[in-house]
Amino acid sequence: MARVTINMIAEKAGVSRGTVDRVLNNRSYVKADVKERVLKIAKQMGYVSQREIHLREREQEYKPLRLGVLLPSFGFGPQFHEGVGAGIREAQDELENANVEIRVKMCRTDLPEEAAGLLKEFLQEEIEGLSVCLPQDPSIEKALREMKEANIPIVTFNSDLPDSGRVLFVGQDIIQSGRLAAQIMYNCLRPGEQVLAAVGDMKFDGHLRRYQGFSGRMAELGFPPQDIFTAETFNDYSTTLRVIGEALRSHPDLGGIYMANLSVTACAEAVRTCGREGKVHVICHDINDGIRRLLKEGRVDFTIPQDFVRQGREPLIWLVSYLRKKELPDAERFNDLQILCAENIGPDRTDRQ
Incomplete structure (x- = not known):
């Protein structure tokens, strides 16, 4: 739906654009009945001033957010957890002054019931966005769909859950x-x-x-x-x-x-x-x-190789962007593939882990 403009209100009210501008900005030299008519029409049409739009955007930009991260058990390997953990810390540092709280939980077992229970805990804690890496299981996907129904956006990383209702997957093709x-x-x-x-x-x-x-x-x-x-x-x-x-x-x-x-x-x-x-x-x-x-x-x-640090960081950054600005990246940006062998790994570490 197109944004309501001063010209649209003026046309419907049968007055000049200048008159509408004076009414909306509470200036003088407008008859009381004209002022009342213009304000009524503006309200009916859903007019929002530029100042109100700016205030709403600023309010939304700094609105407190609580995000959750659910990680698989240590069976996924220390390499994964070290890299993803570093990425989560990067995101926490980056969002430190953005009024964002990040809560991290990790499964102790590979049992789907445990993961589903932790997801329910996040629901009770009223998180507003979730970053998750879990196995495919009906009970897990059901719990994630319940979160989606509660308007909680989900970003999966490393291992996708296509039937979870997630808004984005961060990881390789x-x-x-x-x-x-x-x-x-x-x-x-x-x-x-x-x-x-x-x-x-x-x-x-x-x-x-x-x-x-x-x-x-x-x-x-x-x-x-x-x-x-x-x-x-x-x-x-x-x-x-x-x-x-x-x-x-x-x-x-x-x-x-x-x-x-x-x-x-x-x-x-x-x-x-x-x-x-x-x-x-x-x-x-x-x-x-x-x-x-x-x-x-x-x-x-x-x-x-793949970048575990990025997989820990990016879901949280994009959840904030989605919740505050409704912006998401093109999924293709995460699909870069490399091949490493003895000849191109170099004498020093080339990965970010």
């Missing part, structure tokens, strides 16, 4: 990152070699979509689907070491391991223990000191 890993892996393999795709937990949208992107691209390239083996490791070092060790011993033609999860050091150790170093290509995601060392040692071939 997860399917595309899996497809990129597949293209690299395919180019590394020799004819007849097989691949193990190790996934943390298929309940997390990020892990599932990475695998879907990887397997989909491998199929497009003509790689036999029966030569891709899949295993869940739940981001646990011991489980990863055992599962990958068993796969290496059971499949002598295994020529590649795709780590769509954490515990890359456990994967490298399993390859070493089985005497397969230099014979099995390892492609993973993310970057930390351990992965950087493995790249330099030639025990990991390539990694596709």
